[in-house]
Amino acid sequence: MGDNGIDVISATLLLLAGVTLGPELEAWKKQIESQGGVPVLVAKVDFDRAKNELYLAPDTPGRELFTGYLKQEEFVKQFHLMNAVMIHHRAPGAQAYLVLLNGARESDWADHQPSLLAHEFGHAWLKARGFPTPLFVNDRWACISIHAGDITQHVLIRQELDRRGIDFRTFWLKSLGQATTQFEGTSPPPEEDRCTRVRQVAQSVDVRLGLKPGEWAGQSRYETAVGKTMPEVNGTVESIVSYLKERDMADKDQHREALKFVFERLRDLAAQRTDEYRVENRAVSTLAGVN
Numbered sequence: 025m026g027d028n029g030i031d032v033i034s035a036t037l038l039l040l041a042g043v044t045l046g047p048e049l050e051a052w053k054k055q056i057e058s059q060g061g062v063p064v065l066v067a068k069v070d071f072d073r074a075k076n077e078l079y080l081a082p083d084t085p086g087r088e089l090f091t092g093y094l095k096q097e098e099f100v101k102q103f104h105l106m107n108a109v110m111i112h113h114r115a116p117g118a119q120a121y122l123v124l125l126n127g128a129r130e131s132d133w134a135d136h137q138p139s140l141l142a143h144e145f146g147h148a149w150l151k152a153r154g155f156p157t158p159l160f161v162n163d164r165w166a167c168i169s170i171h172a173g174d175i176t177q178h179v180l181i182r183q184e185l186d187r188r189g190i191d192f193r194t195f196w197l198k199s200l201g202q203a204t205t206q207f208e209g210t211s212p213p214p215e216e217d218r219c220t221r222v223r224q225v226a227q228s229v230d231v232r233l234g235l236k237p238g239e240w241a242g243q244s245r246y247e248t249a250v251g252k253t254m255p256e257v258n259g260t261v262e263s264i265v266s267y268l269k270e271r272d273m274a275d276k277d278q279h280r281e282a283l284k285f286v287f288e289r290l291r292d293l294a295a296q297r298t299d300e301y302r303v304e305n306r307a308v309s310t311l312a313g314v315n
């Protein structure tokens with residue numbers, strides 16, 4: 025899409041259907057658009073409970089670009105669990121960074137909309153700068169692709185938001201506090217629910233890499249609660265954390281390698297091929313210990 029197309033779309037975006045940007049985000053959006061040559065479109069997606077369907081207000085700019093995703097079963101399943109997501113839409117002659125806010129969860133993020141948008145802009149910003157992301161494939165691996173990309177990109181997004189002086193921690197720590205309470209009040213997810221475990225790895229890795237020691241008073245309570253609910257994610261979290269600590273995510277080659285590594289670790293967890301699931305091995309080593 026040429027510059028002209030972008031200008032037209034940006035002008036239309038001054039009146040986003042219910043989504044307004046402050047001056048900081050408006051400026052960042054323009055930088056992303058000129059760097060990537062791709063417009064950034066923001067929309068709030070609402071959920072019609074009666075029809076069990078996601079929908080967009082009729083006057084949403086770029087509406088036709090968004091709607092295709094709202095019908096993909098795997099995407100919808102993942103989207104229900106998120107506050108927002110960024111999709112790099114690629115069709116012949118029509119590219120866009122689509123930022124979708126989940127209206128069904130608005131009560132959770134209404135007070136923190138700029139933090140939420142800034143986070144998704146961070147994903148678009150990395151895309152515009154040519155950082156690799158896993159292709160979103162609408163199949164059973166969808167959740168692994170989403171979370172592998174999140175894990176490696178979040179390292180850079182946190183740094184950039186800090187650099188820009190955009191507060192994301194207030195909202196993040198509030199969400200983690202809510203997650204802790206939820207873990208403490210529920211039993212472990214069903215064995216076959218692989219995606220919840222993959223998602224948990226992403227959240228735990230963020231906590232381990234994104235917080236300085238002592239920064240969040242709730243961290244040990246959070247980690248205890250996760251350990252009780254899903255102890256089987258621990259090994260995967262540890263291996264990803266120690267791998268990423270040794271690498272520079274700002275280096276595109278290292279980033280690409282990391283993405284592969286993280287994807288494979290998450291896939292192993294989802295396929296129950298990690299140590300935690302090797303019951304046979306565990307039994308053998310116990311026997312060896314007895315002898």
Ligand SMILES: [Zn+2]
Nearest residue numbers: 143147174178
């Ligand atoms: Zn993210």
